[in-house]
Amino acid sequence: MSSTPSSDNQRLDQRSAAPVAGHEPGTAGQEPVLSVRRLRVEFPTRHGTLVALDDVSFDIAPGEVLGVVGESGAGKSMTGNAVIRLLEPPGRIAEGEIHLSGKRIDNLPEDEFVPLRGRHIGMIFQDPLTSLNPLFSIGDQLVETIRAHLPMNEREAREEALKLLCEVGIPAPESRLDSYPHQFSGGMRQRVVIALALAARPEFIIADEPTTALDVSVQAQILALLKRLCADHGTAVMLVTHDMGVIAETADRVAVMYAGRLIEIGPVDEVVRNPQHPYTKGLMASIPGITKKLERLYQIEGSMPRLAAIPSGCAFNPRCPHAQKRCRDERPDLMPAEGSRAACWLHDPVDPLPPRQDVEGREVSHVR
Amino acid sequence: MLAFLIQRVLQAIFVMFVVALISFSLFHYVGDPVMNMLGQEATEADRAALRAQLGLDQPVVVQFWHFIVNAAQFEFGISYRSARPVTDLILERLPATLELAIVSAIFAVVMGIGLGIYTALRRRSWLANFIMTASLIGVSLPTFLIGVLLIYIFAVELGVLPAFGRGETVRIGNWWSTGLLTASGLRSLILPAITLGLFQLTLIMRLVRAEMLEVLSTDYIKFARARGLSKRVVNLRHALKNTMIPVITIIGLQLGTIIAFAIITETVFQWPGVGALFITAVRFVDVPVMAAYLMMIALVFVVINLVVDLLYYAVDPRLRAQGGGK
Numbered sequence: 162m163s164s165t166p167s168s169d170n171q172r173l174d175q176r177s178a179a180p181v182a183g184h185e186p187g188t189a190g191q192e193p194v195l196s197v198r199r200l201r202v203e204f205p206t207r208h209g210t211l212v213a214l215d216d217v218s219f220d221i222a223p224g225e226v227l228g229v230v231g232e233s234g235a236g237k238s239m240t241g242n243a244v245i246r247l248l249e250p251p252g253r254i255a256e257g258e259i260h261l262s263g264k265r266i267d268n269l270p271e272d273e274f275v276p277l278r279g280r281h282i283g284m285i286f287q288d289p290l291t292s293l294n295p296l297f298s299i300g301d302q303l304v305e306t307i308r309a310h311l312p313m314n315e316r317e318a319r320e321e322a323l324k325l326l327c328e329v330g331i332p333a334p335e336s337r338l339d340s341y342p343h344q345f346s347g348g349m350r351q352r353v354v355i356a357l358a359l360a361a362r363p364e365f366i367i368a369d370e371p372t373t374a375l376d377v378s379v380q381a382q383i384l385a386l387l388k389r390l391c392a393d394h395g396t397a398v399m400l401v402t403h404d405m406g407v408i409a410e411t412a413d414r415v416a417v418m419y420a421g422r423l424i425e426i427g428p429v430d431e432v433v434r435n436p437q438h439p440y441t442k443g444l445m446a447s448i449p450g451i452t453k454k455l456e457r458l459y460q461i462e463g464s465m466p467r468l469a470a471i472p473s474g475c476a477f478n479p480r481c482p483h484a485q486k487r488c489r490d491e492r493p494d495l496m497p498a499e500g501s502r503a504a505c506w507l508h509d510p511v512d513p514l515p516p517r518q519d520v521e522g523r524e525v526s527h528v529r
Numbered sequence: 530m531l532a533f534l535i536q537r538v539l540q541a542i543f544v545m546f547v548v549a550l551i552s553f554s555l556f557h558y559v560g561d562p563v564m565n566m567l568g569q570e571a572t573e574a575d576r577a578a579l580r581a582q583l584g585l586d587q588p589v590v591v592q593f594w595h596f597i598v599n600a601a602q603f604e605f606g607i608s609y610r611s612a613r614p615v616t617d618l619i620l621e622r623l624p625a626t627l628e629l630a631i632v633s634a635i636f637a638v639v640m641g642i643g644l645g646i647y648t649a650l651r652r653r654s655w656l657a658n659f660i661m662t663a664s665l666i667g668v669s670l671p672t673f674l675i676g677v678l679l680i681y682i683f684a685v686e687l688g689v690l691p692a693f694g695r696g697e698t699v700r701i702g703n704w705w706s707t708g709l710l711t712a713s714g715l716r717s718l719i720l721p722a723i724t725l726g727l728f729q730l731t732l733i734m735r736l737v738r739a740e741m742l743e744v745l746s747t748d749y750i751k752f753a754r755a756r757g758l759s760k761r762v763v764n765l766r767h768a769l770k771n772t773m774i775p776v777i778t779i780i781g782l783q784l785g786t787i788i789a790f791a792i793i794t795e796t797v798f799q800w801p802g803v804g805a806l807f808i809t810a811v812r813f814v815d816v817p818v819m820a821a822y823l824m825m826i827a828l829v830f831v832v833i834n835l836v837v838d839l840l841y842y843a844v845d846p847r848l849r850a851q852g853g854g855k
């Protein structure tokens with residue numbers, strides 16, 4: 162459609178005061194590009210309200226890659242969807258704040274929020290096969306995206322589209338501009354999707370399992386591409402993935418989610434090599450190849466609770482070997498724990514819960 | 530593309546051949562036309578003469594061959610009832626039916642797509658819910674009842690629109706008479722057009738709504754939103770185009786049924802079209818007219834189908850790439 166020169170630019174530049182006092186460690190010194198505070202997402206249903214995200218807070222610094230991990234259903238996609246305001250109805254943000262470059266965005270009216278998408282917050286979805294409209298050529302889809310954000314005419318936008326396709330490594334882009342999505346392989350389509358998401362040079366993108374649906378052989382290429390482009394443009398990334406290998410290789414920090422809550426967050430090295438939350442310990446231990454010294458694979462007993470049946474106190478307490486009365490009564494907030502921060506009473510700075518030990522005096526873990 | 534076209538045309542010819550066979554067999558299974566035309570009193574010589582004149586004395590295969598050759602040239606013989614060429618009778622009536630059908634079709638398609646989009650985009654609003662409920666009535670009431678109701682309300686009670694007939698007509702060229710150029714002609718068209726189009730309207734609306742809701746929940750629509758495209762562009766450019774792919778087929782088929790269903794509407798409104806002609810023909814066992822009518826309806830369906838296939842092809846790049854066939 163017609164170009165809408167982004168007036169939101171100015172708005173975002175008149176930065177209001179820092180959203181909330183005290184950035185989290187790891188983004189110190191810089192104003193975060195994204196700051197999520199006490200975010201709560203609810204789904205009102207006939208049988209009561211489901212709480213899909215509960216009290217989630219985190220920051221992402223400019224240019225930083227934050228990896229987000231957790232079992233399927235932990236709320237990773239929900240977090241991204243809430244930030245870019247694409248929650249499926251009746252899901253809604255019930256509490257909390259979202260700030261983009263210092264400007265609060267969760268309470269903007271819809272027509273002021275729409276131009277932020279693509280221009281300031283980009284998004285890449287899991288499945289490149291279904292992310293592109295099959296009835297429009299990729300040139301059309303690129304041009305319309307570019308022109309939605311930048312003051313360009315059709316010809317200039319096509320030039321720009323060619324540049325973008327070059328940048329994401331599509332061979333002979335002039336000849337591919339008028340091709341339709343079905344004429345591309347999965348990997349190539351995901352490259353086009355990346356070009357679309359980055360077309361207006363957003364300062365922050367959400368990549369929700371961007372390689373999960375791809376052939377293993379192209380996953381690494383696509384990730385390398387994403388990493389390189391974001392590094393080149395200084396784009397911050399929220400990278401949702403199942404793959405701890407990808408996190409270890411790509412992310413600066415990692416956030417671990419469980420049952421709609423953020424339970425541990427910290428620098429990748431710390432969280433991967435020295436996890437602090439009992440759940441993260443189990444998660445890392447269950448992944449082969451991350452901690453080599455393991456002689457056997459651990460598995461956490463039980464499974465993550467459904468939204469309708471999240472236990473009181475610490476959501477992990479039914480599966481935690483250290484769980485005690487306090488864990489069932491009081492919900493722990495994120496607390497400093499060695500190099501990261503974990504939501505676990507074992508790390509209460511005032512009155513830490515004593516970890517349970519086995520007969521030989523070693524800390525108990527989730528051996529089955 | 531060419532292979533696809535040829536394949537479709539061959540299919541169309543086959544369908545027409547089968548319908549021709551059925552129409553032709555009417556001549557042999559529905560009464561004895563010579564008896565009907567001449568009555569009991571005629572002499573054997575009279576009958577033989579008429580039989581020869583109508584070509585009924587030749588072998589069946591030869592008769593069928595003649596029937597097809599003639600039909601291909603829009604020749605359907607002489608009406609048993611009025612003794613005039615069937616083609617003339619149909620051509621005389623065709624403008625009335627076509628005008629009615631086209632106006633109803635436009636009404637049904639425009640309103641159906643518009644309301645379908647509206648009820649999909651505003652599916653929680655009371656108006657959308659009201660329209661959906663009302664459309665159930667549209668689907669379930671039989672056409673003649675709708676016609677009678679409309680006549681009762683607008684012609685009898687309110688007296689604002691004519692209850693029957695086509696109003697004043699104007700001749701265009703040799704054989705086209707139109708009601709679209711006179712006030713009374715236009716006013717006469719309103720009730721029959723609504724009656725004929727209402728069922729298709731509700732059908733199209735419900736289909737568009739269902740398809741659109743499905744499309745709106747797809748990943749590419751979500752991604753289109755995430756790219757920052759405006760609501761208008763997402764809904765009316767992206768979602769609508771994808772919605773129309775399955776809808777085109779159904780709309781095409783519905784246009785065919787509009788012409789076929791015109792029989793009922795024409796009867797209710799005493800509309801001087803081919804539908805009414807067919808009803809009269811059935812009553813008088815006027816087989817040539819019946820056969821010609823069947824062939825005409827079949828031709829309409831076949832042509833519409835062909836057009837739909839080509840449209841499909843034009844809209845969906847995936848079909849084009851495969852070089853045809855769906």
Ligand SMILES: Nc1ncnc2c1ncn2[C@@H]1O[C@H](COP(=O)(O)OP(=O)(O)O)[C@@H](O)[C@H]1O
Pocket residue numbers: 204211213231232233234235236237238239240249250252467468
């Ligand atoms: N439309 C919805 N209505 C109700 N619950 C939903 C809906 N979509 C997702 N959920 C629930 O929200 C939770 C988080 O889902 P999601 O964020 O997709 O998980 P993941 O971490 O695998 O991306 C899951 O328990 C899921 O069942």
Ligand code: SF4
Pocket residue numbers: 438439440475476477478479481482483484485488493504505506507514
């Ligand atoms: S708070 Fe208690 S139950 Fe939860 S992880 Fe820590 S020790 Fe386990």
Ligand SMILES: [Mg+2]
Pocket residue numbers: 237238239369
């Ligand atoms: Mg997910």
